[in-house]
Amino acid sequence: MKNLLILGAGTAGTMMANHLTKKLPKQEWQITIVDQHETHYYQPGFLFLPFDIYTEDQVKKDGTKFIPKSVEYIQKKIELIQPEANCVQLEGGEQVNYDLLIIATGSTIAPEEIEGMDGPMWHKNIFDFYTYEGAKALRDKLREWEGGKLVVHVTEMPIKCPVAPLEFAFLADSYFKNKGMRDKVEITYVTPLDGAFTKPRAAKALDYLLEEKDIKEVTSFNIERVDYENNKIIDYADVEVEYDLLVTVPTNMGDSVIERSGIGDDLNFVSTNKGSLQSKEYENVFVIGDATNLPTSKAGSVAHFEAEILTENILRYIKGEQLEEAFDGHANCFVETGNGKALLIDFNYVHEPVEGTFPIPGIGPLRLLKESKANHLGKLAFRWVYWNMLLKGVPIPFVSAKMNEKGKKLETVNT
Ligand SMILES: Cc1cc2nc3c(=O)[nH]c(=O)nc-3n(C[C@H](O)[C@H](O)[C@H](O)COP(=O)(O)OP(=O)(O)OC[C@H]3O[C@@H](n4cnc5c(N)ncnc54)[C@H](O)[C@@H]3O)c2cc1C
Incomplete structure (x- = not known):
């Protein structure tokens, strides 16, 4: 039996557990996930909590409910990552060995x-x-x-x-x-x-x-x-x-475990290949979400797009195939502008936020870079999508991991 270990059961780690449990043969791979907390927070809701728009119960749930039954969940603090020895030390002296590691410890x-x-x-x-x-x-x-x-x-x-x-x-x-x-x-x-x-x-x-x-x-x-x-x-x-x-x-900053383990930059972010999401230093280590040092937004939408691409790359890595440099830095964000309206922006490593429609080119129903009530309703509806689809790895119709370039007035930026 081989061990795939996921560090962090936040947005990215939970999505990876759900994607991989469907794809990896259970008789060959044991998936384990570690997080210090049982509670999973819907962090975009922290914007609304101060204004009494959301209640406390709307932004937190028992995170273990989103981890598939076949995945072992360990609720402990991660003390040290030792990539040279393919193991991780947890609080209380427990050691977990791995064949493949995914770092999803986020930022704080x-x-x-x-x-x-x-x-x-x-x-x-x-x-x-x-x-x-x-x-x-x-x-x-x-x-x-x-x-x-x-x-x-x-x-x-x-x-x-x-x-x-x-x-x-x-x-x-x-x-x-x-x-x-x-x-x-x-x-x-x-x-x-x-x-x-x-x-x-x-x-x-x-x-x-x-x-x-x-x-x-x-x-x-x-x-x-x-x-x-x-x-x-x-x-x-x-x-x-x-x-x-x-x-x-x-x-x-990235979590202090990254600093203790000597695998991060000054802000404790892990050096990551921007297309494949493989660690730049250790070939059996992959990094996703806010924990990476990638030049894209640190956002749940980014973690969502990365999770789809990383799942495919992990399957390729296990089969000994070449990894695809498929992640284009795609980010997608609703921007609340007050008075029941919001803007929507969509961009990647090379294209600036552009005008156009989302998610269906030419149809929408959402409009990019324009304030509208529909965008605000989209932002509020996203909480439901997060708990019921995104975390569970359920595909969101018409929303693709790569930025859709059709029907947009594209502008290229220097990277
Ligand atoms: C106010 C606010 C508004 C936001 N709005 C949006 C938005 O509108 N749209 C959007 O797309 N994104 C938004 N985000 C960003 C989004 O929430 C994050 O980018 C996303 O949660 C990142 O996922 P992650 O899995 O990388 O990290 P996280 O979800 O933060 O998960 C990291 C996990 O690792 C665990 N962990 C870390 N270190 C250790 C350790 N040493 N031992 C054990 N466990 C550990 C933590 O407990 C945590 O559960 C917002 C964030 C904030 C704060």
């Missing part, structure tokens, strides 16, 4: 990287919404906040779902309007980028929306520290931005 926030960020004011007037605890604490704060300077801030790139902080700013605008107190809140969006988003074409559309909603923008802001005693963030050029309520996206 590291507020401790910035001086003063997670000090005494953390979750008092400095909040994140990238964790369940952060999003809940922020919801409680917003329920009673009486207004002032709200600063929505991004520490550094890459971050998962790079549009999420912008969406937060847009939803905050709607939230305070609906509460009849928008005139009491000054919203500022502070980013290290030179525009609202990493992709210039989408940035144009998003910069315009910030202006329309009277959200001030401070760009090229490289934060040095948070002065929590005087409520201001300060960057390396000594630019200061004052806040009463700071909602920040701290540095995003």
